[in-house]
Amino acid sequence: xxxxxxxxxxDREIRLPKPLPHQRQLLLDPHRHKTAVCGRRWxxxxxxxxACVRGHGHPHPKHPQHLKGxxxxxxxxxxxxxxxxxxxxxxxxxxxxxxxxxxxxKTDRRIELCTGGSITLKTAASPxxxxxxxxxxxxxxxxxxxxxxxxxxxxxxxxxDKKGWSLFLTSPNGPNWVKDRFDxxxxxPANYRSWQxxxxxNPLMTPEEMEATRLDIGDRAYQQExxxxxxxxxxxxxxxxxxxxxxxxxxxxxxxxEMLLRVLALDPSKGKSDKSDYTALVDCRLTRTGxxxxxxxxxxxxxxxxAQRTVEVAAAAGPQGLVIESNQFQELLVIMIQPLARARxxxxxxxxxxxxxxxxxxxxxxxxxxxxRGELHxxxxxxxxxxxVQQLQQFPCGQHDDxxxxxxxxxxLLSHIxxxxxxxx
Numbered sequence: 001x002x003x004x005x006x007x008x009x010x011d012r013e014i015r016l017p018k019p020l021p022h023q024r025q026l027l028l029d030p031h032r033h034k035t036a037v038c039g040r041r042w043x044x045x046x047x048x049x050x051a052c053v054r055g056h057g058h059p060h061p062k063h064p065q066h067l068k069g070x071x072x073x074x075x076x077x078x079x080x081x082x083x084x085x086x087x088x089x090x091x092x093x094x095x096x097x098x099x100x101x102x103x104x105x106k107t108d109r110r111i112e113l114c115t116g117g118s119i120t121l122k123t124a125a126s127p128x129x130x131x132x133x134x135x136x137x138x139x140x141x142x143x144x145x146x147x148x149x150x151x152x153x154x155x156x157x158x159x160x161d162k163k164g165w166s167l168f169l170t171s172p173n174g175p176n177w178v179k180d181r182f183d184x185x186x187x188x189p190a191n192y193r194s195w196q197x198x199x200x201x202n203p204l205m206t207p208e209e210m211e212a213t214r215l216d217i218g219d220r221a222y223q224q225e226x227x228x229x230x231x232x233x234x235x236x237x238x239x240x241x242x243x244x245x246x247x248x249x250x251x252x253x254x255x256x257x258e259m260l261l262r263v264l265a266l267d268p269s270k271g272k273s274d275k276s277d278y279t280a281l282v283d284c285r286l287t288r289t290g291x292x293x294x295x296x297x298x299x300x301x302x303x304x305x306x307a308q309r310t311v312e313v314a315a316a317a318g319p320q321g322l323v324i325e326s327n328q329f330q331e332l333l334v335i336m337i338q339p340l341a342r343a344r345x346x347x348x349x350x351x352x353x354x355x356x357x358x359x360x361x362x363x364x365x366x367x368x369x370x371x372x373r374g375e376l377h378x379x380x381x382x383x384x385x386x387x388x389v390q391q392l393q394q395f396p397c398g399q400h401d402d403x404x405x406x407x408x409x410x411x412x413l414l415s416h417i418x419x420x421x422x423x424x425x
Contacts, residue, residue: 077122085142175233265284279301281406325406
């Protein structure tokens, strides 16, 4: 049967673009999860189509590190944030297979091969529409302009049982969730590899054309669209270099004899949909040198789980105090948290807080001194801390500011206790 399939494929004509040298390094790399952040006209399609059809990772499909494509029987999806982007890929895909004799199902936007493999085009506008199939591979085109929920809730689980591969081919869109994925190459180099791919890698982009483009579109757009750089969110409060300071990320908490004080800060939000605000719980630990080490949990929880999560973290952290942001849930949460803490033998002092100052002004004035002096450090490999930093980078332009709000509360409580403040913050 295998020989018949090989002969059937050999007799058909598939016209794939020949990868250029700058695309070939991406295709030959054996990592299961790859992220290429590319400048315009870098040639994302020229790298993605061969990966979908022939597979990638190694030129020989029998090699153990070969990541299978449709010709190897793989069920492959090409996903993009909008229908317009997939239309362009559809034209290129149909052109590749127009003389092959393989079946193209226009309604489903799917090419089916006699190997049992297929390539399907999908739009990521709704994560619910991406559920169902088990996949051998995914190309996520322009992922930085899609949603994190489409990846985490639908696409990533779809490749889990088959240990399928993922290839992100995208232009940058500020320090959003794809930047977190890009950084996974440092945290988990065994499974992730990332490339920053400026347009100049394409030999068709001459230095003269690059310079003419810069003059036409301006320096900021040039850095993002051509040099493929993750720029600060335009209009963001905190300078990008604050987040690049030495020691900004830490792996291990400081030693006990270096610690002066530790507190928790809770900004609760009742809601579990992807449009709800996050509940932000921040663990702030002050050292004797005046530096603050931070971990965070940003989740969408109901009130019962908020109380449970707070007590779980308190049991591990041993804080000298907990401050709760004033809102309609404050009194109820105090009533729920105290018996849970007592049941676990935790003496948890709760500081009620009533914020009269404007939130944006409060966060700005509360966090800027620490960030500018490099005195804030965030726990590496913590999903909540990563999300908190992302919100800081986008503040006040981002959709959510729950993490910065809770962090400001925590820093304020540290200062309040150090200065001998009373029972109310």
